[in-house]
Amino acid sequence: xxxxxxxPTAATGLSCRGCGGTYPRTYMLDCPACHSLLQVxxxxxxxxxxxxxxxxxxxxxxxxxxxxxxDPRHFISLGEGLTPLLRLPRLGQRLGLRHLYLKFEGTNPTxxxxxxxxxxxxxxxxxxxxxxxxxxxTGNAGSSIAAYGARAGLKTFVFCYARAAQPKMHHMAACxxxxxxxxxxxxxxxxxxxxxxxxxxxFEAGASRSTYKMEGKKTIAYETFEQxxxxxxxxxxxxxxxxxxxxxxxxxxxxxxxxxWAGKVPTMVAAQSSEANPIVEALRDGxxxxxxxxxxxxxxxxAVGNPERKGEWxxxxxxxxxxLAADASDPEVLEAQALLARTEGMWAGPTGCVPLAxxxxxxxxxxxxxxxxxxxxxxxxxxxxxxxPVEREAIEPDEAHLRAILxxxxxxx
Amino acid sequence: xxxxxxxPTAATGLSCRGCGGTYPRTYMLDCPACHSLLQVxxxxxxxxxxxxxxxxxxxxxxxxxxxxxxDPRHFISLGEGLTPLLRLPRLGQRLGLRHLYLKFEGTNPTxxxxxxxxxxxxxxxxxxxxxxxxxxxTGNAGSSIAAYGARAGLKTFVFCYARAAQPKMHHMAACxxxxxxxxxxxxxxxxxxxxxxxxxxxFEAGASRSTYKMEGKKTIAYETFEQxxxxxxxxxxxxxxxxxxxxxxxxxxxxxxxxxWAGKVPTMVAAQSSEANPIVEALRDGxxxxxxxxxxxxxxxxAVGNPERKGEWxxxxxxxxxxLAADASDPEVLEAQALLARTEGMWAGPTGCVPLAxxxxxxxxxxxxxxxxxxxxxxxxxxxxxxxPVEREAIEPDEAHLRAILxxxxxxx
Numbered sequence: 001x002x003x004x005x006x007x008p009t010a011a012t013g014l015s016c017r018g019c020g021g022t023y024p025r026t027y028m029l030d031c032p033a034c035h036s037l038l039q040v041x042x043x044x045x046x047x048x049x050x051x052x053x054x055x056x057x058x059x060x061x062x063x064x065x066x067x068x069x070x071d072p073r074h075f076i077s078l079g080e081g082l083t084p085l086l087r088l089p090r091l092g093q094r095l096g097l098r099h100l101y102l103k104f105e106g107t108n109p110t111x112x113x114x115x116x117x118x119x120x121x122x123x124x125x126x127x128x129x130x131x132x133x134x135x136x137x138t139g140n141a142g143s144s145i146a147a148y149g150a151r152a153g154l155k156t157f158v159f160c161y162a163r164a165a166q167p168k169m170h171h172m173a174a175c176x177x178x179x180x181x182x183x184x185x186x187x188x189x190x191x192x193x194x195x196x197x198x199x200x201x202x203f204e205a206g207a208s209r210s211t212y213k214m215e216g217k218k219t220i221a222y223e224t225f226e227q228x229x230x231x232x233x234x235x236x237x238x239x240x241x242x243x244x245x246x247x248x249x250x251x252x253x254x255x256x257x258x259x260x261w262a263g264k265v266p267t268m269v270a271a272q273s274s275e276a277n278p279i280v281e282a283l284r285d286g287x288x289x290x291x292x293x294x295x296x297x298x299x300x301x302x303a304v305g306n307p308e309r310k311g312e313w314x315x316x317x318x319x320x321x322x323x324l325a326a327d328a329s330d331p332e333v334l335e336a337q338a339l340l341a342r343t344e345g346m347w348a349g350p351t352g353c354v355p356l357a358x359x360x361x362x363x364x365x366x367x368x369x370x371x372x373x374x375x376x377x378x379x380x381x382x383x384x385x386x387x388x389p390v391e392r393e394a395i396e397p398d399e400a401h402l403r404a405i406l407x408x409x410x411x412x413x
Numbered sequence: 414x415x416x417x418x419x420x421p422t423a424a425t426g427l428s429c430r431g432c433g434g435t436y437p438r439t440y441m442l443d444c445p446a447c448h449s450l451l452q453v454x455x456x457x458x459x460x461x462x463x464x465x466x467x468x469x470x471x472x473x474x475x476x477x478x479x480x481x482x483x484d485p486r487h488f489i490s491l492g493e494g495l496t497p498l499l500r501l502p503r504l505g506q507r508l509g510l511r512h513l514y515l516k517f518e519g520t521n522p523t524x525x526x527x528x529x530x531x532x533x534x535x536x537x538x539x540x541x542x543x544x545x546x547x548x549x550x551t552g553n554a555g556s557s558i559a560a561y562g563a564r565a566g567l568k569t570f571v572f573c574y575a576r577a578a579q580p581k582m583h584h585m586a587a588c589x590x591x592x593x594x595x596x597x598x599x600x601x602x603x604x605x606x607x608x609x610x611x612x613x614x615x616f617e618a619g620a621s622r623s624t625y626k627m628e629g630k631k632t633i634a635y636e637t638f639e640q641x642x643x644x645x646x647x648x649x650x651x652x653x654x655x656x657x658x659x660x661x662x663x664x665x666x667x668x669x670x671x672x673x674w675a676g677k678v679p680t681m682v683a684a685q686s687s688e689a690n691p692i693v694e695a696l697r698d699g700x701x702x703x704x705x706x707x708x709x710x711x712x713x714x715x716a717v718g719n720p721e722r723k724g725e726w727x728x729x730x731x732x733x734x735x736x737l738a739a740d741a742s743d744p745e746v747l748e749a750q751a752l753l754a755r756t757e758g759m760w761a762g763p764t765g766c767v768p769l770a771x772x773x774x775x776x777x778x779x780x781x782x783x784x785x786x787x788x789x790x791x792x793x794x795x796x797x798x799x800x801x802p803v804e805r806e807a808i809e810p811d812e813a814h815l816r817a818i819l820x821x822x823x824x825x826x
Contacts, residue, residue: 058471058495078758079499079520082471084492090566107492107520110760111796132823143760151758153503157822159815162807167580167796169803174754174795178822180815181807189810196812200819341587345491345564347523347556382587383524383580383796390582394575394594397602399609402572402593406613409570409591410545 007054010046011068014038014211017313025068027128029197029209037309038211039251040068048259052230058082060119060219066255067120068215074126076152078109080119081219085227085375090343095363099373101233102356103224104346106381110171112301112352113220113245113379114144118205120216122148125203131155133203136186136193138300139168140351140380145205146176157202159193161185165300165386185294187306207242208308214248221252224375225262232262234372235324237269237355239379240279241304243314246270249377250317266375270318270325271358273302277327279311283318284325298330301351301380324367328357336360337382347382355379420467423459424481427451427624430726438481440541442610442622450722451624452664453481461672465643471495473532473632479668480533481628487536489565491522493529494632498640498788503756508776512786514646515769516637517759519794523584525714525765526633526658526792527557531618533629535561538616544568546616549599549606551713552581553764553793558618559589570615572606574598578713578799598707600719620655621721627661634665637788638675645675647785648737650682650768652792653692654717656727659683662790663730679788682781683731683738684771686715690740692724696731697738711743714764714793737780741770749773750795760795768792 014023018036031038047065055062060081061072069075084104092100105113122145125133132155135145142158149156158176160169162183172179182189190208197204205213225232232253238246246268256262272280275297282289291306307314318325328336333350336357340346348356355376362368395401427436431449444451460478468475473494474485482488497517505513518526531554538546545568548558555571562569571589573582575596585592595602603621610617618626638645645666651659659681669675685693688710695702704719720727731738741749746763749770753759761769768789775781808814 059497077497077499079497079517082495084472084490084522086490086492104492104522107522109497109517109520111524111794134819147754147758147760149758150755155822157819166800166802170798170800171760171795173803173805174751174760175758178818179805180818181805182810183807184810192810192812192815196816196819201823202819338587341560342563345560345562345588347560347584347587381524381794381796382584383794385583387579387583389579390586392586392592392594394596397595397597397605399605402605403609405591405593406547406570406609406615409568410614 007050007065009067009070010043010065012041012043015041027203029204037209037313040211040215042066042255044258047255052226052261060116060216063219063222066218066222066252068212069120069123069127071127074123076119076122076126076148078115078147078151080108080115082223083107085224086344086346088344091340094343095360096370097363097374098371101375102346103220103375103377104348105377105379106348106352110144110147111381111384112140112144113217113377114141116219117213117216117244118144118148121145121205121210121213122152122154124212125154125205126152128203130201130203132157132201133205134197135159135205136189138186138303139164140301140384141207143168143171143175146172150175159189163296165384167384167386186304207244208310214244217245217248218252220245220377221249225256228373230261232256232264233266233375235269235368235374236266237271237359237374237376239302239351239354239377240270240272240314241302242307243310245377245379246314247310247317265321268317268321268323269362270314270323271355272327273297273299273333273354274327274329276303276305278305278307279315280325280327282315289315298350299333299354302354324362326358326361328354328361332357346378348378349380349382349385352378352380420463420478422480422483423456423478425454425456428454440616442617450622450726453624453628455479455668457671460668465639465674473529473629476632476635479631479635479665481625482533482536482540484540487539489532489535489539489561491528491560491564493521493532495636496520498637499757499759501757504753507756508773509783510776510787511784514788515759516633516788516790517761518790518792519761519765523557523560524794524797525553525557526630526790527554529629529632530626530657531557531561531629534558534618534623534626535565535567537625538567538618539565541616543614543616545570545614546618547610548572548618549602551599551716552577553714553797554620556581556584556588559585563588572602576709578797580797580799599717620657621723627657630658630661631665633658633790634662638669641786643674645669645677646679646788648682648781648787649679650684650772650787650789652715652764652767652790653683653685653727654715655720656723658790658792659727660723660730678734681730681734681736682775683727683736684768685740686710686712686767687740687742689716689718691718691720692728693738693740695728702728711763712746712767715767737775739771739774741767741774745770759791761791762793762795762798765791765793
């Protein structure tokens with residue numbers, strides 16, 4: 001809660017996931033030699049010299065040594081991070097899980113986990129001298145980039161698909177300097193967009209390639225570790241659209257293990273919508289990811305049929321770490337949403353309930369140890385969603401009628 | 414972020430604001446002798462023995478010694494509190510204010526400041542052995558009570574006016590065990606409801622009388638104090654519907670002053686909607702509050718024309734402390750909302766923007782010192798609101814067209 005001096009970043013540069021080439025910490029969308037994805041490298045010895053008690057502050061910049069931004073003047077914040085990790089005793093009992101936790105990302109400033117990656121994206125845009133940022137979004141990333149872009153005084157080009165939920169649309173329209181609605185889905189636009197980002201002086205803040213952006217999402221894992229009393233969970237259930245949250249959490253848990261803070265790396269569990277499940281299919285059937293055309297899903301944020309190179313990375317993590325994956329249909333997602341609300345009082349959006357719905361399937365398949373510590377990500381607030389109107393008759397304020405309603409309610413089981 | 418042992422409550426009992434009678438810490442809706450409002454009393458010497466560094470934890474229960482709940486098993490939480498206090502440099506410059514801060518309550522679990530009072534209300538309901546709670550709400554309090562009631566496994570009777578925004582309605586319908594929609598406004602139902610609460614075994618969790626509930630809202634002031642580096646601000650701008658947040662913040666700042674933590678009590682500033690402004694009118698015109706019938710306002714949470722005894726208390730605070738008050742029309746509220754989004758990236762709901770809109774009026778009237786430290790409450794997330802659909806034409810994903818849009822945007826001012 002107090003003013004503090006941040007611990008400096010331990011980032012040393014970038015490395016290529018393909019050819020292994022190394023580069024300084026500059027703005028690059030992929031490897032100049034082989035066009036593979038780049039990742040940020042850190043001085044693990046410097047990190048290992050730290051202790052959890054050295055971390056200070058109540059935003060995502062608490063984890064500054066693990067993040068790729070050098071100059072604290074670029075530590076932009078709207079108060080993201082330090083979201084609740086809630087134990088779910090009632091829901092756990094229903095599912096037969098003894099140590100079930102929800103990492104609820106709805107309390108971030110724009111209501112989703114995106115604020116974590118946006119914070120490091122906009123910080124990097126400032127660090128590398130950009131005046132404009134752009135993103136392709138189904139709504140959540142767009143709201144977040146628009147908000148943090150406004151906070152930093154940057155121009156924001158937000159490309160949003162025209163079917164996005166109205167609450168997200170309003171949010172973007174209020175914060176973005178340029179909101180562009182497009183027909184079709186993410187997969188229809190992304191290749192055109194990627195080419196334009198190569199030629200324009202605009203910081204690309206999308207999930208598919210951005211190196212610096214993804215780093216912010218690592219903080220979901222550091223927080224989980226701290227909130228469990230400096231322990232890693234046994235399972236970490238995360239949504240996979242492009243794969244950003246999933247890969248970032250895995251990277252963070254591996255860092256914590258490598259520097260000796262955590263005694264293990266959790267088993268990673270990938271959750272997808274049944275309408276957009278190429279990674280679940282690839283893990284089940286073997287072989288590479290087969291991109292698929294996708295239909296509409298109420299879990300808007302998961303509507304990616306071709307997760308490209310980050311999807312391949314996520315699949316590799318699953319295969320090498322003996323991870324699990326499951327998908328959930330729209331009705332299963334809505335059922336998980338209602339169950340979470342009624343048993344624990346948490347109101348998460350459909351996109352945010354894909355992991356819980358997928359977890360329920362894995363429990364049915366007896367794929368998880370019921371005594372394990374399981375952390376399930378809920379990536380967005382229920383307030384981000386758009387639903388059919390509540391159909392319920394309104395009554396007149398009549399004392400006798402209200403008394404009868406209360407008596408009946410009190411008497412009922 | 415860590416597990417911690419809370420400091421025990423310093424609450425000693427209740428006192429009557431009318432006759433001065435004192436009572437033990439039990440469930441009472443008002444004074445049995447004179448029917449005036451009750452308030453919780455604390456052992457200020459015990460509190461004065463504490464230092465800010467003694468506070469632990471990352472929910473509202475960090476402030477347990479200042480709250481009226483004895484048994485830590487009743488410390489219910491969905492991760493409320495520790496909301497961001499954001500400095501607003503761009504907006505401050507626009508308004509000519511050098512030290513303007515926003516206390517953004519939209520990052521609470523249900524998206525509003527209500528979660529603070531709900532936490533102590535539901536905790537008290539458990540402490541006093543209730544199995545059911547009730548509330549009359551325009552939406553925000555109802556969502557919050559429904560959520561925390563579900564978390565505690567209590568029955569929840571939520572009376573909500575039928576015109577509440579759909580996002581709030583969905584939230585309540587998902588979490589409440591009993592959601593009852595009624596025709597008319599808060600003022601039409603509240604007297605009937607108050608009588609029913611006297612006769613039923615239901616914990617009354619409404620704002621008009623509840624003693625324990627209001628205490629949770631004090632935490633907005635303790636946090637502000639901590640986030641300013643253990644200092645009270647010069648002005649604290651809070652919304653007044655029934656007056657709960659306003660009174661609670663004033664009580665908390667007075668406690669901090671009384672125990673020697675704070676060097677001053679801020680000048681309190683009351684903000685109301687022009688559609689429901691009886692306290693602004695009474696302060697301007699002198700004399701008592703004249704209840705008024707009210708029309709619809711987009712700032713739903715402020716739609717109270719007769720704030721009753723808590724309103725009188727708020728007026729007394731304003732008069733005795735030389736406080737300020739201002740109201741804002743719906744267009745002024747929407748203008749403040751858009752300004753906040755565009756200049757600082759914060760998306761607050763209409764109810765939440767009443768204080769900022771009122772502050773702008775007071776600045777125009779030169780009623781505040783522009784060099785002062787001013788904290789303005791934004792009580793809800795913008796995601797709680799319902800707005801007209803965004804009218805914007807969607808384009809085809811065509812490379813040349815998109816390139817032209819980006820070039821034009823980059824070239825523009």
